[in-house]
Amino acid sequence: GEDVEQSLFLSVREGDSSVINCTYTDSSSTYLYWYKQEPGAGLQLLTYIFSNMDMKQDQRLTVLLNKKDKHLSLRIADTQTGDSAIYFCAEKGSGGYNKLIFGAGTRLAVHP
Amino acid sequence: DAGVIQSPRHEVTEMGQEVTLRCKPISGHNSLFWYRQTMMRGLELLIYFNNNVPIDDSGMPEDRFSAKMPNASFSTLKIQPSEPRDSAVYFCASSLSPQEGSSYNEQFFGPGTRLTVL
Numbered sequence: 001g002e003d004v005e006q007s008l009f010l011s012v013r014e015g016d017s018s019v020i021n022c023t024y025t026d027s028s029s030t031y032l033y034w035y036k037q038e039p040g041a042g043l044q045l046l047t048y049i050f051s052n053m054d055m056k057q058d059q060r061l062t063v064l065l066n067k068k069d070k071h072l073s074l075r076i077a078d079t080q081t082g083d084s085a086i087y088f089c090a091e092k093g094s095g096g097y098n099k100l101i102f103g104a105g106t107r108l109a110v111h112p
Numbered sequence: 113d114a115g116v117i118q119s120p121r122h123e124v125t126e127m128g129q130e131v132t133l134r135c136k137p138i139s140g141h142n143s144l145f146w147y148r149q150t151m152m153r154g155l156e157l158l159i160y161f162n163n164n165v166p167i168d169d170s171g172m173p174e175d176r177f178s179a180k181m182p183n184a185s186f187s188t189l190k191i192q193p194s195e196p197r198d199s200a201v202y203f204c205a206s207s208l209s210p211q212e213g214s215s216y217n218e219q220f221f222g223p224g225t226r227l228t229v230l
Contacts, residue, residue: 042221
């Protein structure tokens with residue numbers, strides 16, 4: 001079945017890089033996503049990567065995709081306190097609809 | 113656009129009462145999703161609709177839960193009777209149906225309804 005796994009917690013010092021990892025099971029996923037949830041709010045799409053790409057960079061964010069190992073990572077450079085949030089990895093579900101399969105979320109804590 | 117609108121934002125009720133959560137998707141979106149988020153279980157997909165038709169309700173926990181989408185601009189999630197274990201944050205999200213192979217089909221989430229059942 002479809003499943004997405006990620007570690008639950010990550011603590012980093014302000015200014016350091018954060019790396020959040022995720023593994024997924026559906027090798028046919030066309031898109032993989034990172035969503036961010038700030039306290040008291042809904043999820044917002046942070047970035048996504050198409051499955052024929054290995055890497056995508058967007059300002060401080062770098063997404064790496066290893067299709068062979070079904071591993072996705074999100075690197076945040078120069079992590080700031082405003083980056084403290086829960087980060088969800090997601091893959092597009094199978095079938096013709098845009099159902100997403102979400103991981104449990106990684107809670108990122110940034111400390112001075 | 114105002115984004116996905118959910119009401120109420122907070123609901124406190126007593127066990128056994130009926131609870132109705134409401135969602136207005138983004139205009140023009142034809143897919144709508146209901147999720148539940150708890151500390152124990154994380155984010156769970158309850159049901160989703162495409163063009164107002166329920167596609168997959170396998171995530172609905174029990175018969176006490178029901179969802180409707182009478183038109184493209186409104187959906188409800190009803191719990192009757194409610195129980196303390198239903199306490200959670202309920203999210204509604206909407207998106208456009210993908211054109212296969214060409215769309216990354218972003219889901220837009222509402223702010224959620226925090227439900228507390230005493």
